[in-house]
Amino acid sequence: MADDRTYAAPPTRRSIELDSAEALRLLGSVSLGRIVFTQRALPTVRPVNHVLVDGAVVIRTHERAALTARTRQSHGTGVVVAYEADDIDPVSHLGWSVVVTGYARLVTDPLELARYEALLHPWVDRAMEHTVRIHPGLVTGIALVAGDPADAG
Structure with a gap:
């Protein structure tokens, strides 16, 4: 039996590369992301909430x-x-989508810890005794926008 419904063509989209300042601005506009690190030499991904402070991504663990x-095993050099x-x-x-790549270090300074704990409240109901700050070494981002890729230029 033939299907008499007509389907509209999906809208066209194009990808635009974002500069690092705009990518960080967008990252600061949301509170949930995913951290990727290695565990037993394999990539591991965890969803976490974050706050952007002075250009650094801060999470609690x-x-x-x-x-x-x-x-902790990095002895201060970062992961x-x-x-x-x-x-x-x-x-x-x-x-849009933004990726920050850099070194994650435990925050140990009591004043910084107090500041971050006041700014960032975990979404899960469990004690989060540690704070991790990620210093961006590389910031990349893309925006997915409506439009014909031929229009880019």
């Missing part, structure tokens, strides 16, 4: 978190991580 252990956040409309598929 608990004592038994794999990321806490990895940053290479990627942090990704996005805001993409599920219907139109328009929006």
Whole structure:
């Protein structure tokens, strides 16, 4: 039996590269992202809430978190991580995605800890005893916008 419904062609979209300042601005406009780090030589991804402070991504972790252990093992040098956040409309598929790559370190200064704890409240109901700050070494982002790719130029 033939289907008599007509379907509209999906809207065209194009990808625009964002500069690092705009990418960080967008990252600061949302509070949920994903941190990527290695665990037993394999990539590991965890969803976490964050705050952007002075250009750095700040998250909180608990004592038994794999990321806490990895940053502690780095002896202050930091652990290479990627942090990704996005805001993409599920219907139109328009929006943006940002990735920050850099070194994650445990925050130990009591004044900084107090500041970050006041700014960032975990979404889960569990003690988050540690704070991790990611200093961006590389910031990349794309915006998915409506339009014909031939229009880019």
